[in-house]
Amino acid sequence: MSKPYEAVGLTEQEYKKIVETLGREPNELELNMYGVMWSEHCSYKHSRALFRHFPTTGKRVLQGPGENAGIIDIGDNLAIVMKIESHNHPSAVEPYQGAATGVGGIIRDIFAMGARPIAILDSLRFGDIENSERVKYLVDGVVAGIAGYGNCIGIPTVAGEVGFHNSYNGNPLVNAMCVGIIEHDKIFRGNASGVGNSVMYVGAATGRDGMGGASFASVELTEESEEKKSAVQVGDPFMEKLLLEACLELLETGSIVGLQDLGAAGLTSACCETAARGEGGMEIDVLKVPRREKGMLPVEVMISESQERMLLIVEKGREDEVKSIVEKWGLHAVTIGKVTGNGRLVVKEGDKIVADVPACSLDSSGAPKYYREYEEPGYYRELKQLDLESIPEPGDYNKTMMDLLTSPNLCSKEWVYRQYDHMVRTSTVVKPGSDAAVMRIRGTKKGIALTTDCNSRFCYLDPRAGSAIAVTEAARNLVCSGAIPLAVTDGLNFGSPEKPDRFWQFREAVIGIGEACRELDTQVISGNVSFYNETETQAIYPTPIIGMVGLIEDIDKHCTMHFKDEGDIVILLGETRNELGGSEYLSRIHGLEKGTVPRLNFGLEKKLQAFILSAIDKGLLKSAHDVSDGGLAIALAECCMEKELGVKVKLESQLRTDAVLFSESQSRFVVSCSPEALAELEQAMAQQEVPYRVLGKVAGKELVIDINDKNVIALNVKDIKEAWRGAFECLMN
Amino acid sequence: MKFGVIVFPGSNCDIDCFHAVKDALGRDVEYIWHDDKELDGFDCIILPGGFSYGDYLRCGAVARFSRIMEAVKAHAASGKLVIGICNGFQILTEAGLLPGALVRNKNLKFICDTVPLRVETTDTPFTSLYKKGEIINIPIAHGEGNYVVDEETLRKMKENGQIVFSYVDNPNGSMENIAGVCNEQRNVLGMMPHPERVCEEILGNTDGLRLFESIVTALEGRR
Numbered sequence: 001m002s003k004p005y006e007a008v009g010l011t012e013q014e015y016k017k018i019v020e021t022l023g024r025e026p027n028e029l030e031l032n033m034y035g036v037m038w039s040e041h042c043s044y045k046h047s048r049a050l051f052r053h054f055p056t057t058g059k060r061v062l063q064g065p066g067e068n069a070g071i072i073d074i075g076d077n078l079a080i081v082m083k084i085e086s087h088n089h090p091s092a093v094e095p096y097q098g099a100a101t102g103v104g105g106i107i108r109d110i111f112a113m114g115a116r117p118i119a120i121l122d123s124l125r126f127g128d129i130e131n132s133e134r135v136k137y138l139v140d141g142v143v144a145g146i147a148g149y150g151n152c153i154g155i156p157t158v159a160g161e162v163g164f165h166n167s168y169n170g171n172p173l174v175n176a177m178c179v180g181i182i183e184h185d186k187i188f189r190g191n192a193s194g195v196g197n198s199v200m201y202v203g204a205a206t207g208r209d210g211m212g213g214a215s216f217a218s219v220e221l222t223e224e225s226e227e228k229k230s231a232v233q234v235g236d237p238f239m240e241k242l243l244l245e246a247c248l249e250l251l252e253t254g255s256i257v258g259l260q261d262l263g264a265a266g267l268t269s270a271c272c273e274t275a276a277r278g279e280g281g282m283e284i285d286v287l288k289v290p291r292r293e294k295g296m297l298p299v300e301v302m303i304s305e306s307q308e309r310m311l312l313i314v315e316k317g318r319e320d321e322v323k324s325i326v327e328k329w330g331l332h333a334v335t336i337g338k339v340t341g342n343g344r345l346v347v348k349e350g351d352k353i354v355a356d357v358p359a360c361s362l363d364s365s366g367a368p369k370y371y372r373e374y375e376e377p378g379y380y381r382e383l384k385q386l387d388l389e390s391i392p393e394p395g396d397y398n399k400t401m402m403d404l405l406t407s408p409n410l411c412s413k414e415w416v417y418r419q420y421d422h423m424v425r426t427s428t429v430v431k432p433g434s435d436a437a438v439m440r441i442r443g444t445k446k447g448i449a450l451t452t453d454c455n456s457r458f459c460y461l462d463p464r465a466g467s468a469i470a471v472t473e474a475a476r477n478l479v480c481s482g483a484i485p486l487a488v489t490d491g492l493n494f495g496s497p498e499k500p501d502r503f504w505q506f507r508e509a510v511i512g513i514g515e516a517c518r519e520l521d522t523q524v525i526s527g528n529v530s531f532y533n534e535t536e537t538q539a540i541y542p543t544p545i546i547g548m549v550g551l552i553e554d555i556d557k558h559c560t561m562h563f564k565d566e567g568d569i570v571i572l573l574g575e576t577r578n579e580l581g582g583s584e585y586l587s588r589i590h591g592l593e594k595g596t597v598p599r600l601n602f603g604l605e606k607k608l609q610a611f612i613l614s615a616i617d618k619g620l621l622k623s624a625h626d627v628s629d630g631g632l633a634i635a636l637a638e639c640c641m642e643k644e645l646g647v648k649v650k651l652e653s654q655l656r657t658d659a660v661l662f663s664e665s666q667s668r669f670v671v672s673c674s675p676e677a678l679a680e681l682e683q684a685m686a687q688q689e690v691p692y693r694v695l696g697k698v699a700g701k702e703l704v705i706d707i708n709d710k711n712v713i714a715l716n717v718k719d720i721k722e723a724w725r726g727a728f729e730c731l732m733n
Numbered sequence: 734m735k736f737g738v739i740v741f742p743g744s745n746c747d748i749d750c751f752h753a754v755k756d757a758l759g760r761d762v763e764y765i766w767h768d769d770k771e772l773d774g775f776d777c778i779i780l781p782g783g784f785s786y787g788d789y790l791r792c793g794a795v796a797r798f799s800r801i802m803e804a805v806k807a808h809a810a811s812g813k814l815v816i817g818i819c820n821g822f823q824i825l826t827e828a829g830l831l832p833g834a835l836v837r838n839k840n841l842k843f844i845c846d847t848v849p850l851r852v853e854t855t856d857t858p859f860t861s862l863y864k865k866g867e868i869i870n871i872p873i874a875h876g877e878g879n880y881v882v883d884e885e886t887l888r889k890m891k892e893n894g895q896i897v898f899s900y901v902d903n904p905n906g907s908m909e910n911i912a913g914v915c916n917e918q919r920n921v922l923g924m925m926p927h928p929e930r931v932c933e934e935i936l937g938n939t940d941g942l943r944l945f946e947s948i949v950t951a952l953e954g955r956r
Binding site: 442 | 748753788789813843845846874927930933956
């Protein structure tokens with residue numbers, strides 16, 4: 001028979017630590033509380049030790065990691081609040097609700113800081129969509145779930161990515177990011193301060209749904225996971241809309257000392273975290289907690305992950321004021337306990353004490369912290385070997401282009417974002433399908449640009465370099481909009497940290513992100529770690545998703561990726577090298593996932609980003625697009641799509657033709673300018689020693705690429721647009 | 734002249750309508766709580782988009798019982814202007830202020846896109862500044878925008894010119910491509926597309942602004 005601590009996911013050593021802390025054996029409730037709080041999902045016990053690699057402080061950082069969400073200053077007393085979170089395992093077994101509640105949870109994290117949520121982004125990864133009905137079912141359910149929640153609550157879903165790879169066959173990734181806006185002097189934190197203040201509960205009643213969700217997220221998926229559907233919560237976006245409006249109205253009254261959402265580990269986590277950040281102690285009575293079902297045990301009340309609930313710390317004597325505002329929104333607020341100064345989290349059932357533990361022993365400061373063993377996996381060196389000579393070049397590049405443009409990873413994701421209301425709140429200036437979404441900040445001239453990014457094939461082949469590339473590519477996306485990159489929220493999705501090769505991937509990735517963030521002066525202000533993304537047969541490719549925000553001081557100057565007018569000059573900034581390693585082309589056309597990932601030169605990268613920003617600011621560019629998955633040829637095609645404008649490109653190169661077209665060399669941009677602006681632009685590029693080449697002109701209705709005076713690609717833009725737009729729907733049907 | 738935007742629990746385009754009127758149109762506007770009783774002093778009432786009461790039943794089926802709806806009915810009966818956008822349109826059909834009903838989109842999915850509409854009539858206080866037959870681009874964002882109505886009513890609506898907007902490329906399966914309709918008296922308009930989302934150049938176009946300007950023209954002419 002398994003030991004009681006094993007049933008709650010703890011080790012013998014961890015159990016001993018609890019006994020030592022308490023000076024006695026824990027009772028069942030206490031053991032369960034430790035079980036959920038010390039799960040990887042809540043405590044980051046395997047990952048915390050590595051976070052020192054991240055830059056987390058800077059002159060714009062108002063709140064770094066450790067709170068419900070991070071906050072970055074955008075000037076004029078305004079700040080952006082943001083966080084990303086995973087809901088991978090719930091979405092694997094119950095895609096609609098798993099994804100929907102992922103969105104609901106991250107929205108609560110944002111308004112728990114006092115901010116008004118203004119945008120949602122989602123980064124999704126699925127398995128082989130071309131050969132699996134299950135994958136199609138997951139895609140359909142996850143997208144509908146995100147749409148169902150975000151559309152109903154009325155927060156636009158403005159950007160994100162959808163990627164496909166076999167490694168996600170049994171374990172999809174659903175990472176949702178929420179962004180909010182706040183004035184500096186209205187920032188709230190999840191603090192239970194002021195001994196004697198009331199602890200109030202508001203929102204949905206507590207049911208038996210989502211029991212042990214945090215623990216479920218902290219083990220690998222197995223055949224039996226399907227039976228864990230009860231660990232998946234059910235979302236009610238309408239309830240959350242009311243909760244959001246009620247909370248923001250409450251914060252205006254000054255009666256609220258702190259607030260905290262009830263997320264993973266439910267009441268247990270909300271109580272111990274607010275207590276640990278505040279006076280240190282709290283006493284609550286489970287009998288006062290509104291319940292959905294009869295006969296619930298204290299342990300069920302304490303670890304339920306029912307959605308749409310918040311904990312409020314209310315100034316003593318102002319409870320009725322809180323109640324009346326909450327009731328105006330059709331909700332109820334109940335006092336369930338009070339703040340104490342004795343450092344204990346005491347749970348009562350009526351008069352009876354049913355749990356009594358030091359509050360800070362439960363949260364991440366008291367949880368165990370592991371320095372896991374790591375070991376370079378055998379594949380790492382082996383897969384670096386790539387003999388390009390042995391790879392035949394395609395005979396028909398038009399066909400290769402079409403194959404790439406209609407492939408799952410490169411085709412238009414309109415089928416997805418058309419289901420998301422991306423315009424509600426009328427602030428979305430650049431809509432999905434661009435490098436980054438651009439939102440205006442109402443009442444100011446400012447705008448922000450938002451993106452998520454991660455090339456997991458690069459991260460598999462070289463986690464450190466791949467993760468650094470994810471950060472720089474996210475920054476390039478923002479820069480193309482005219483935004484200065486400010487801060488990062490990272491969604492780190494990996495396999496089991498208990499396996500040394502997986503932990504090596506994680507460690508390398510963290511170091512890579514840290515290095516790139518330091519180079520680009522973009523701090524990591526919040527994030528999420530999701531381990532155990534593996535099934536019995538395989539782990540996912542390491543997928544550190546980088547969510548990034550940038551600032552546009554004058555929204556009227558923002559830039560987009562599309563070619564605008566015939567006759568405009570098209571220029572490539574940066575250098576193209578023979579870097580087909582890990583490319584989409586190599587994978588899709590040749591079935592090879594190997595080689596050295598493209599080299600990243602931070603000096604060049606920074607020089608180019610600064611140049612693009614200044615050129616946009618001076619109004620010299622009519623479009624800017626970063627060159628990423630699929631290389632130069634795909635980037636050019638993407639620029640043509642929106643206005644169905646052709647382009648005539650002439651290139652001279654010593655490289656292989658496929659490398660010229662599809663190499664994924666870093667630090668490259670395709671820009672266009674009016675013929676009149678060319679001289680000034682060229683002068684500036686020469687002066688600042690920016691490597692560039694004039695490629696040709698926006699002209700006609702065809703995408704034409706000649707290399708060394710030989711035509712290699714000639715495709716009708718309307719035709720490729722139709723194929724590219726329709727490809728996703730074809731995959732789904 | 735004053736506009737009012739009703740806030741139901743779950744409304745989420747209330748802020749968009751408010752700002753379209755206040756910032757783009759430059760007119761007075763106030764929010765009105767669903768539990769209020771009076772609409773005195775308002776000239777045009779907007780029922781905004783969103784998911785009133787979560788729309789867990791038929792869309793708008795609960796909101797029509799809100800206390801303010803009695804006042805909206807009286808406001809309409811007195812000949813004053815009412816416009817329901819998206820969820821607001823659904824509520825108006827549920828409340829019996831407009832004919833027909835909105836059911837699930839033909840493809841069973843939520844659709845958010847900017848689509849071309851044809852202005853079918855300019856003989857309403859909401860469309861006088863458009864040209865008849867003009868094509869305008871207005872966003873849609875709905876899961877249940879598929880307009881249905883019985884044959885007899887449809888015949889009458891056509892006769893009376895009550896079809897105000899139609900889709901150029903039917904996105905949701907609506908009968909006769911219907912995107913917006915008015916009542917017989919022509920003072921109540923319901924439409925699934927969102928004119929309030931395209932009232933400023935920075936949001937893509939200003940095709941929606943002329944709808945609000947038409948209202949101003951009608952109200953000013955009346956004085």
